[in-house]
Amino acid sequence: MSLEKIKKVGVVGAGTMGFGIAINFALGGYPAIISDISDQVLQQSLQMVRSALALFVEEGLITRQQADDAIRRITATTNLAEVAANSDFITEAIVERSEDKRELFNKLDKLCPPHCILASNTSSLVLSDFGSEVNRQDRIVITHYYAPPHIVPGVEVAKGPGTSDETFDTTYDLMKKIGKIPIRVLKELPGYLLNRIQGAMSREANRLWAEGVASAEDIELGVKATFGFRMPHEGPMGHYDLAGIWKWPEDARISSRSRQVSGAAELSPEADEKIRQRMMQGKPWFVDPERFEQAIEKRDREYIRRLKQLYRPAEK
Ligand SMILES: NC(=O)c1ccc[n+]([C@@H]2O[C@H](COP(=O)([O-])OP(=O)(O)OC[C@H]3O[C@@H](n4cnc5c(N)ncnc54)[C@H](O)[C@@H]3O)[C@@H](O)[C@H]2O)c1
Numbered sequence: 001m002s003l004e005k006i007k008k009v010g011v012v013g014a015g016t017m018g019f020g021i022a023i024n025f026a027l028g029g030y031p032a033i034i035s036d037i038s039d040q041v042l043q044q045s046l047q048m049v050r051s052a053l054a055l056f057v058e059e060g061l062i063t064r065q066q067a068d069d070a071i072r073r074i075t076a077t078t079n080l081a082e083v084a085a086n087s088d089f090i091t092e093a094i095v096e097r098s099e100d101k102r103e104l105f106n107k108l109d110k111l112c113p114p115h116c117i118l119a120s121n122t123s124s125l126v127l128s129d130f131g132s133e134v135n136r137q138d139r140i141v142i143t144h145y146y147a148p149p150h151i152v153p154g155v156e157v158a159k160g161p162g163t164s165d166e167t168f169d170t171t172y173d174l175m176k177k178i179g180k181i182p183i184r185v186l187k188e189l190p191g192y193l194l195n196r197i198q199g200a201m202s203r204e205a206n207r208l209w210a211e212g213v214a215s216a217e218d219i220e221l222g223v224k225a226t227f228g229f230r231m232p233h234e235g236p237m238g239h240y241d242l243a244g245i246w247k248w249p250e251d252a253r254i255s256s257r258s259r260q261v262s263g264a265a266e267l268s269p270e271a272d273e274k275i276r277q278r279m280m281q282g283k284p285w286f287v288d289p290e291r292f293e294q295a296i297e298k299r300d301r302e303y304i305r306r307l308k309q310l311y312r313p314a315e316k
Helices: 018-027 039-058 064-073 080-085 098-111 165-177 194-210 216-225 236-242 250-261 269-280 289-310
Strands: 009-012 032-035 074-077 089-092 117-120 140-145 154-158 181-185
Touching: 009 018, 009 080, 018 032, 018 039, 018 064, 018 074, 018 140, 032 039, 032 080, 039 064, 039 074, 064 074, 080 098, 089 098, 098 117, 117 165, 140 165, 154 165, 165 181, 194 216, 236 289, 250 269
Parallel strands: 009 032, 009 089, 032 074, 089 117, 117 140, 154 181
Antiparallel strands: 140 154
């Protein structure tokens, strides 16, 4: 189904994630119907929508008019058939249990019109865990938001074994249209892309704490004040560029990389060789080597702005 055919959306599960997911769609102009098994949760959820949008207005992110329009677009029901009948794209954000998600996906598959795309916000399961019985294998997909989903911009869009390219592309375009930053995950694997990267850091942090290398406080502060400080500007690939590691002599590049991976998850020989080959090229991922100095100046200006915001220099 093309993006233009999506006119109305549904969100099933109106808890911590559901209400924020609905806000994204409503601010993006889509009528959004939210649903839950509990009417009390739905009422709380509508209240959370109002509070979240009031904060957006107070902080100058949107106007009062935009907030009111978004609130008007969000309706609520405990009747799943009503959601199914009024949605071209449904996101489930119910409890993280594969049996519950399986039951819901199977019900929605029967209730929804054939063109409707079913998306899941599961954080640790994959579509094969609960989506294998639906008939519309080509129209199921993962959209993995990060809490709070109406504020954190990135959303992973991940395929299941049967997800069609059309569904994948339409979902990606839909996320863009509502102002999110979609990230494509091209293969089905637990943890998708970013929870795996985040998980690798958490595993190592816990290990260093347990081995007495540093206190929890110092690990926390260290991450926030060093590479965490840089992260809004550069991720692991961009850092390779901007720290100028691509300019190092080949032996230094390769040994730095192997020091970083020692003790971490085992790499397959193929992946290990692929990374080694890439490092041997001695070229940045994104930066134009001819414009390296300009990229550094741009970075430094942004860092200084953030330094002033986060860690105000002491008054003279
Ligand atoms: N909380 C997070 O930080 C986070 C981040 C990313 C993804 N997720 C994922 O989002 C999903 C929801 O997480 P949450 O934190 O919002 O949970 P939550 O417990 O706050 O909300 C889940 C809601 O689903 C409702 N529900 C349960 N079964 C239902 C059903 N069959 N039909 C309709 N509603 C049903 C519950 O009443 C509850 O209100 C999970 O899959 C979770 O893994 C959570």
